[in-house]
Amino acid sequence: xxxxxxxxxxxxxxxxxxxxxxxxxxxxxxxxxxxxxxxxxxxxxxxxxxxxxxxxxxxxxxxxxxxxxxxxxxxxxxxxxxxxxxxxxxxxxxxxxxxxxxxxxxxxxxxxxxxxxxxxxxxxxxxxxxxxxxxxxxxxxxxxxxxxxxxxxxxxxxxxxxxxxxxxxxxxxxxxxxxxxxxxxxxxxxxxxxxxxxxxxxxxxxxxxxxxxxxxxxxxxxxxxxxxxxxxxxxxxxxxxxxxxxxxxxxxxxxxxxxxxxxxxxxxxxxxxxxxxxxxxxxxxxx
Ligand code: ZN
Numbered sequence: 686x687x688x689x690x691x692x693x694x695x696x697x698x699x700x701x702x703x704x705x706x707x708x709x710x711x712x713x714x715x716x717x718x719x720x721x722x723x724x725x726x727x728x729x730x731x732x733x734x735x736x737x738x739x740x741x742x743x744x745x746x747x748x749x750x751x752x753x754x755x756x757x758x759x760x761x762x763x764x765x766x767x768x769x770x771x772x773x774x775x776x777x778x779x780x781x782x783x784x785x786x787x788x789x790x791x792x793x794x795x796x797x798x799x800x801x802x803x804x805x806x807x808x809x810x811x812x813x814x815x816x817x818x819x820x821x822x823x824x825x826x827x828x829x830x831x832x833x834x835x836x837x838x839x840x841x842x843x844x845x846x847x848x849x850x851x852x853x854x855x856x857x858x859x860x861x862x863x864x865x866x867x868x869x870x871x872x873x874x875x876x877x878x879x880x881x882x883x884x885x886x887x888x889x890x891x892x893x894x895x896x897x898x899x900x901x902x903x904x905x906x907x908x909x910x911x912x913x914x915x916x917x918x919x920x921x922x923x924x925x926x927x928x929x930x931x932x933x934x935x936x937x938x939x940x941x942x943x944x945x946x947x948x949x950x951x952x953x954x955x956x957x958x959x960x961x962x963x964x965x966x967x968x969x970x971x972x
Contacts, residue, residue, distance in 0.1 A: 706741035759792035766935025773943035794867035801875035812852035818936035819894035822847035837917035904937025
């Protein structure tokens with residue numbers, strides 16, 4: 686099932702995409718967070734709504750919002766989780782390559798989250814080094830602590846495309862990533878949540894990032910250093926994960942700052958982030 690949050694006729698609602706139509710699910714929950722918390726009961730009720738739907742809305746008539754517009758806590762992110770990206774990152778700084786032995790975890794502010802076609806704000810007084818990172822985002826379906834890796838996939842609700850847009854000047858200047866990763870509009874997600882049953886093998890997906898149609902990143906999720914079960918087991922060790930938590934699983938190589946010469950997003954650029962089996966985000970940089 687593809688789950689969306691959308692704006693239509695002046696209101697915001699949740700729904701599911703069936704072919705090129707949307708079936709409104711707002712009678713089941715007021716927002717996506719609450720719908721996820723219904724778990725499998727919610728998905729069963731959604732299927733019933735699809736089967737009995739008489740009124741659908743054309744996908745072309747609505748505006749897609751971030752599937753979870755305001756996550757209840759920060760987006761959890763893995764840094765340096767693809768070996769070629771680790772190499773380019775250390776290489777760009779002239780440092781010895783060190784593959785991480787434990788996951789590198791940071792977060793992005795909830796206010797950074799934006800929708801699949803929302804603009805990416807550009808303000809040279811804030812940053813001149815906006816960079817791209819296409820990533821597979823995992824959404825937790827239920828709460829759990831000390832989740833064994835062998836059971837971790839049972840906790841996954843679904844997947845989205847996410848771009849972990851990064852202000853490299855702010856990121857590198859500080860000792861923590863948080864500020865450089867958390868500017869408004871620096872976390873486009875979507876275009877919908879693809880539920881886990883529709884993506885039985887999330888470790889075999891192509892992920893591509895384009896700027897103005899030029900491919901910058903072209904990787905596969907099978908080369909993550911820490912895969913999804915290992916990541917969930919690590920994060921949940923002594924720390925409760927919650928339904929609706931978003932985990933960004935890292936980016937493949939091809940980011941801008943590691944290029945020769947370095948490349949950064951400019952006003953007017955169109956950033957496309959695409960994952961096989963999920964969909965496409967298209968965000969324009971706007972000054
Ligand atoms: Zn990232």
